[in-house]
Each structure stands twice: as structure tokens, then as C-alpha cells.
Amino acid sequence: MKLATFNINGIKARIEALPAWLTAAQPDVVCLQEIKSVDDAFPRETFEALGYQVETHGQKSFNGVAILSKLPLEDVTRGLPGDDSDEQARWIEATVIGRRAVRVCGLYLPNGNPAPGPKYDYKLAWMARMEARARALLALEEPVVFCGDYNVIPQDEDAAKPDQWTTDALALPQSRSAFRRLLALGLTDAFRARHSEAGHYTFWDYQAGAWERNNGIRIDHLLLSPQAADLLTNTQIDKQVRAGDKPSDHVPIWVDLDC
DNA sequence: ATGTCCTTACCTTAAGGA
Numbered sequence: 001m002k003l004a005t006f007n008i009n010g011i012k013a014r015i016e017a018l019p020a021w022l023t024a025a026q027p028d029v030v031c032l033q034e035i036k037s038v039d040d041a042f043p044r045e046t047f048e049a050l051g052y053q054v055e056t057h058g059q060k061s062f063n064g065v066a067i068l069s070k071l072p073l074e075d076v077t078r079g080l081p082g083d084d085s086d087e088q089a090r091w092i093e094a095t096v097i098g099r100r101a102v103r104v105c106g107l108y109l110p111n112g113n114p115a116p117g118p119k120y121d122y123k124l125a126w127m128a129r130m131e132a133r134a135r136a137l138l139a140l141e142e143p144v145v146f147c148g149d150y151n152v153i154p155q156d157e158d159a160a161k162p163d164q165w166t167t168d169a170l171a172l173p174q175s176r177s178a179f180r181r182l183l184a185l186g187l188t189d190a191f192r193a194r195h196s197e198a199g200h201y202t203f204w205d206y207q208a209g210a211w212e213r214n215n216g217i218r219i220d221h222l223l224l225s226p227q228a229a230d231l232l233t234n235t236q237i238d239k240q241v242r243a244g245d246k247p248s249d250h251v252p253i254w255v256d257l258d259c
Numbered sequence: 260a261t262g263t264c265c266t267t268a269c270c271t272t273a274a275g276g277a
Contacts, residue, residue, distance in 0.1 A: 009277085010265050034277085036266065061266055062276070111277060151277095205277090206263035249264075249277085 001071070001098045002026070004254035005106065005147035005220055007033040007203075011042060011066075014248060021241055022050055027254055028070050029096050031106030033149045035064035042066065059089040065106045065148070072097040080107075082129035090126070100143060100259040102228065105133075107148035112169030120169050123151070127178040134185055134223075143228035143259065146187065149250065150221050152179045154189065157198035158218035170219060187223040190235045190255045202237055203250045211242055220253050231257040 004027040008014040011032070022030070030052075035042060037058045044054040051070050057078040058064035067073065073094040080091035090108040095101050107130065112123030130146075137144045153171045156162035165171035183189065191200065201216025210216065224232060234256040241251045 013265060034265090113277080206265095208260070208262050210263095 001028050001096065001102065001257045001259050002254055003029045003096075003102070003104065003145055003147065003222070003257065004252050005031040005033070005149070005222060006252040007108070007149040007220060007248060007250035009034050009248040009250065010036045012037065013246065015043060015046065017241070017244055017246055017248070019046060019050060020244070021238065021252060022047070022052075022068075025238060025252065025254070028098070029104060030068045030252075031092075031104065031147045032066040032068065033064075033106070033108040035066050036061060037064055055092065055094060057089045057092040059087070063089045063108055065089060065092045065108050067092055067094050067104065067106050069094070069096055080126065080129050081133055083125070098259050100231075102257065102259065103137060103140075103142060103144040105137070105144070105146045105148075107146060107150070109148065109150045109152065111151045112175065115167070115169040115172055123169060124174060124178060127175075131178070131181055131185070134182060134187065138185055138187075138225055141227060142225070143231060143257070144225040145222055145228050145255070145257075146182075147222040149219060150179065151219055152176065153217050153219055154179055154192070154221075158201075160199070160201065160215045160217070165217070170217065182223060186226055188226070188229040188232075190222040190224050190229070190232055191218070191237070191253060193229070193232070194235050200237055201239075202253050204242055206249050220250055222253065222255050224255070228257060231259050233258050
């Protein structure tokens with residue numbers, strides 16, 4: 001089962017680049033972030049024609065997540081538990097029926113800038129809610145994958161220029177600490193488990209020639225429950241997508257699970 | 260380097276978010 005995550009920065013703007021990557025990469029399951037679309041406006045037919053079931057959790061203008069899957073999906077749920085007043089569309093779950101059933105959580109973690117401030121408070125509260133949800137799913141002792149745009153640079157080696165991020169919500173100690181708490185639950189950062197060296201990124205800002213200078217950061221992650229980690233056979237970042245026509249500022253990252 | 264891109268609304272131009 002090839003399972004990917006991709007922050008597309010607007011489904012309308014990526015209506016050519018996303019199908020092109022799907023056709024080339026052939027993932028079984030894709031979690032999308034920042035679809036920036038309400039459910040009714042999502043161009044589902046484009047992806048159904050490529051063989052994908054489409055489940056969206058959108059909102060107007062901002063945020064919005066979706067799951068595309070060539071394998072059957074069951075028990076789709078929308079929204080991160082823990083705050084009924086939260087109206088931001090940043091979380092979707094589904095069970096993928098492959099040779100084994102895998103619970104997939106697609107997430108778009110709040111950016112949190114400027115920090116300190118209410119946006120940073122929201123980020124940290126959201127991460128605490130995610131920790132609680134992860135704890136509940138881990139108790140099932142089944143394969144679970146938490147994938148998406150975490151808006152967290154886990155360590156300095158995950159940024160080309162870590163000095164540029166020291167006061168940013170993506171790299172502040174509280175953000176990194178909350179990310180480490182997820183790992184401490186028993187989750188595995190799939191990419192870091194297979195690639196120990198520095199210099200692998202999933203995001204390059206549109207500004208200031210970040211791509212041309214390879215001034216990137218690694219903020220898109222797939223965290224695996226122990227039962228999913230046991231099935232991990234491969235994981236890669238599709239960096240070349242950033243050099244394509246009309247690219248997102250993020251690129252896809254994926255895992256292969258033996259199931 | 261105040262450097263770009265996407266979306267929406269106040270819609271041929273600016274603002275908010277990232």
C-alpha cells in the first residue's frame with residue numbers, strides 16, 4: 001500500500017499538476033491539505049476518472065483536507081475531536097481496506113504564526129488535541145498512519161537555514177516539544193527512520209528564490225503506529241514535483257507499507 | 260531583500276493567510 005501526503009495549496013490552482021503527479025506516482029491513498037474549497041466545489045470527477053474514491057472535509061477560502069483512495073474506504077470521519085467550537089477543517093480519518101485495514105488520519109496542523117499570540121495558542125491546543133486522538137487510536141494496537149502538513153520543523157537538521165526559523169512557530173521549542181510528545185507515544189517518523197542524514201525537505205517558500213537556493217524545510221510527515229511501522233518498506237520525498245509547472249510550495253512524501 | 264502565490268470580495272486592486 002503506497003500512501004502519500006501532499007499539501008497542494010489550492011485544488012483549483014493544482015488541477016493540472018495534481019493529476020500529473022498521481023498518474024506518474026500511482027499512490028493507492030493520498031491525503032491532501034489546503035484544498036481551499038468547499039466540498040461541493042471540489043472537482044471530484046477529475047480524480048474519480050483516475051480511479052480514486054474522493055472524501056473531502058473542506059471550507060471556504062482556507063484550510064480543507066481530503067483523502068483520495070484507489071482502495072475501499074470505510075468509517076470516514078471529519079474533524080479533530082476535543083473542541084466543538086473549532087470550525088477549521090484540518091482533520092479527516094478513514095480506514096483503508098487493503099490486505100490489511102489501515103486507519104489513515106489526514107491532518108493540516110495550524111501554522112501558528114505570529115508567535116506568541118492567539119494563533120500560536122491555537123496551534124499548541126490543537127497539538128494537545130491531536131495527542132489525545134493519537135493516544136486513543138494507538139490503544140487499538142492496529143496499523144495507523146498520521147500524515148499531513150505538521151507545520152513543525154522537528155530538528156535543526158530539517159532546515160537548510162535553521163537560524164532563519166528560531167523565532168518562528170514552526171520551530172519554537174514548544175512546537176518541537178509537542179511533536180516529540182507524539183513520538184514518545186510510540187509513533188515513528190517514517191522518513192527519519194529510513195533517512196538519517198540532513199538536507200531533505202518537503203517545502204520551499206515561493207519567495208526569495210527559496211527553491212533555486214534549496215532553502216527548504218521538512219514539515220510534511222507520516223507518523224506510524226508500531227503496527228504500521230512494522231510494515232514499512234520504503235519512504236521517499238518526490239522533490240522533483242517542485243520543479244514542475246505551476247507547483248505547490250510543498251511536495252508529496254509517501255510510504256510503502258507491506259499490506 | 261519589503262522578494263510569491265492563492266483565494267475572496269470591497270472584484271481591473273487590495274487584503275489575509277501562508
